[in-house]
Amino acid sequence: MTRPMDPEPPMQALQTMTDRIRHHDAQLRGFLERRAPGHGEELAQEVWLRVARAAPDCPTDAAFRAYAFAVARRLLIDHHRRRSARVQLVPLEGGMDPRGHDRPDGALAAAEVLAVVEATLEAMKPELAEVFRLRTTTELSFKDIAARQGVSINTALGRMHQAVGKLHAALAARDHLPEAPEPSVPTRGVTP
Amino acid sequence: MTPPCPHAHTTTVAWLYGESPDDGHDHALHVATCADCQATAALHADLIATTAPVLPAVRTTTGPSAARVARHVGARVLVASVLAVAAALAVVLGGTPGAGSPATTSAPVAQAPHGAPARGAAVDLTTPDDLDLRLDALQGEVAALSLDFASL
Numbered sequence: 001m002t003r004p005m006d007p008e009p010p011m012q013a014l015q016t017m018t019d020r021i022r023h024h025d026a027q028l029r030g031f032l033e034r035r036a037p038g039h040g041e042e043l044a045q046e047v048w049l050r051v052a053r054a055a056p057d058c059p060t061d062a063a064f065r066a067y068a069f070a071v072a073r074r075l076l077i078d079h080h081r082r083r084s085a086r087v088q089l090v091p092l093e094g095g096m097d098p099r100g101h102d103r104p105d106g107a108l109a110a111a112e113v114l115a116v117v118e119a120t121l122e123a124m125k126p127e128l129a130e131v132f133r134l135r136t137t138t139e140l141s142f143k144d145i146a147a148r149q150g151v152s153i154n155t156a157l158g159r160m161h162q163a164v165g166k167l168h169a170a171l172a173a174r175d176h177l178p179e180a181p182e183p184s185v186p187t188r189g190v191t192p
Numbered sequence: 193m194t195p196p197c198p199h200a201h202t203t204t205v206a207w208l209y210g211e212s213p214d215d216g217h218d219h220a221l222h223v224a225t226c227a228d229c230q231a232t233a234a235l236h237a238d239l240i241a242t243t244a245p246v247l248p249a250v251r252t253t254t255g256p257s258a259a260r261v262a263r264h265v266g267a268r269v270l271v272a273s274v275l276a277v278a279a280a281l282a283v284v285l286g287g288t289p290g291a292g293s294p295a296t297t298s299a300p301v302a303q304a305p306h307g308a309p310a311r312g313a314a315v316d317l318t319t320p321d322d323l324d325l326r327l328d329a330l331q332g333e334v335a336a337l338s339l340d341f342a343s344l
Contacts, residue, residue, distance in 0.1 A: 035241035054217050056224075067224035073237035074220070077208050080244035114246040121250075135209065136240070137252045142211055157205045161232065168239045177242050 017055070020064045021048050028072060035076050043079060047072045081136065113176055120170040124163060131156055132163035197228035204229040208236050 028047060033040025050071050058064035121129040127149060134140045140148070146156035171177040197204075199222065206212050207219045223229040243250075 035237065054220070056221055058224075063224060066230070067220060070220050070223040070230065070233055073233040074208050074210075076237045077240045078210055080240045080247075081209075084244050084247040110245050113243060114249055117243055117246060117250055133250060133252055136243075136247050137250055142206055142209070153206075154202045157202045161201045161205050161236075164236050164239050167243070168235055171239070171242060177238055 013055070017052065017064075020058075020061060021051070023061065024065050024068060028068060031069070032072060032076065036079055039079060043072070043075055046075055050075075084136070109176070112174070113171065116170050116174055116176065117167060120167050121163075124166050128159045128163040128166070131159040132167070135160055197226050199226070200228035200232045204232045205236070208233055 025044065025048070029040045029044045031040075032043040032047075036043055047068060051068050054071075056064070056067050058067055121132065130149070131142075131145055134145050134148075135142065142156050142160065143153055146153040149156060151159075168177060172179050199219075203212070203219060204223060204226075207223070212219050223233055
């Protein structure tokens with residue numbers, strides 16, 4: 001279902017949004033570029049496009065920033081999942097980093113990440129690993145996976161979250177990821 | 193202490209993977225104001241960003257890896273080969289075909305003492321327990337050696 005376009009915001013609101021986008025643009029591009037090397041620019045444009053279309057009512061600059069980064073994280077996942085769906089070579093024994101990094105140890109890092117991911121998936125409960133595997137390597141939705149496992153969709157979603165948490169912790173323990181972010185103080189002031 | 197957000201492990205996960213109605217606009221507003229959901233978003237986005245290059249290589253199904261299956265099949269083939277050689281040797285050295293073949297019903301068996309197996313038929317090919325144990329041990333050593341090579 002498509003959301004009807006909001007009426008043209010008044011000039012004041014438009015100017016405020018433009019100022020805020022300018023204010024956060026560099027930080028958002030840097031955030032995206034670190035997580036999707038070579039794609040920070042296009043992803044940032046997509047984020048700002050979505051933010052402009054949604055025109056969220058954010059009374060404070062912090063609220064606007066939180067909204068933009070929430071949209072950015074969602075886009076990042078979509079971007080990486082779509083790229084992963086294409087055929088890629090993962091050079092485990094030398095060769096170029098598939099992400100095109102200028103890191104000479106890119107292939108080694110990829111091999112290590114893959115080893116940690118597979119080992120962690122093997123060690124966790126099979127039903128958790130299965131949700132992660134199916135959602136990230138196939139086109140099955142959480143609804144499909146829940147039906148396949150004979151559980152509710154919330155159970156499937158919870159299993160995905162648990163699997164991601166375990167994988168994150170395993171990769172963080174080997175310095176492939178920073179420690180999991182702690183829940184911060186909620187940003188007040190965003191109203192639908 | 194406030195209870196964790198009920199959406200953090202459910203609705204927000206669905207939203208992050210593009211499975212929420214109306215393009216997730218309303219839920220984006222919730223995530224922007226919820227610390228738990230922001231943490232969930234950060235956790236998933238960082239993990240997917242880090243693992244994306246190797247996701248095509250991650251196996252789709254849970255279960256024994258291809259290498260493990262190959263080793264298992266290889267061990268079976270090895271056991272079968274050894275048993276076949278043992279059977280052939282038994283036939284050649286004993287000069288008598290194995291039990292169960294049509295030829296065993298003739299003279300050599302009849303010449304054996306009552307209750308005692310004929311020469312050559314004493315090899316029990318149906319329960320090679322000792323052989324299996326030794327092959328298992330050998331397979332373990334080969335697997336350990338493979339790991340050593342892999343770590344070099």
